[in-house]
Amino acid sequence: MNEELLIGFGQHVRTLRQKLEISQEELAANCGLDRTYISGIERGKRNVSLINIFRLAEALGSTPSALLDFSFGVTNE
Amino acid sequence: MNEELLIGFGQHVRTLRQKLEISQEELAANCGLDRTYISGIERGKRNVSLINIFRLAEALGSTPSALLDFSFGVTNE
DNA sequence: ATGTGACTAGGAGTCCGTT
DNA sequence: AAACGGACTCCTAGTCACA
Secondary structure, three states: OHHHHHHHHHHHHHHHHHHOOOOHHHHHHHHOOOHHHHHHHHOOOOOOEHHHHHHHHHHOOOOHHHHOOOOOOOOOO | OHHHHHHHHHHHHHHHHHHOOOOHHHHHHHHOOOHHHHHHHHOOOOOOEHHHHHHHHHHOOOOHHHHOOOOOOOOOO
16 A cells, blocks of 8 residues: 555654654755655655655765665555 | 756656566556656656655566666756 | 644646647 | 647645644
8 A cells, every 4th residue: 555655665764864863853954845744754644756755865864765765564465 | 956857767767668668658557657647757847756656666677766776967066 | 843734836647639 | 659738636845833
């Protein structure tokens, strides 16, 4: 299911952010996005688009490719 | 700039599709998207969202991570 | 410092067609 | 087979007040 995918992505973003020991607010500032938007992403409520994936990756000191490299419960048949 | 990013992504999609020797129409059918939408993506006119990146990756016999692993002219900065 | 619901504008994505 | 356009629906980007 798609929901799982967004949640998996969000958790991955959160993990990377916490590794940097920065708040959602700081991350938001670093990539020019809104704090509540970051919150929505980490909770899997947002279907982020390509451009914002690149922005996030940069702000997280990672790469877009690495940002999509996560496992998620493939409830999908 | 963002435009370069979308174009880079689009070219990468096109390359992968041509390796499979399938048409845009076939790719569209394989990932449940519209033919004209695929065309737009390959031309760098579309800012694809996360869920569709995953769908494209699957239909291309690749991974989302690999799909974002391309270089693009960083006209940025 | 974060979660959440609601909101508008604009873009994602579809469907018709022509070149 | 693919580029491109118009018109359409619905969702995402981005922001707000508030829990």
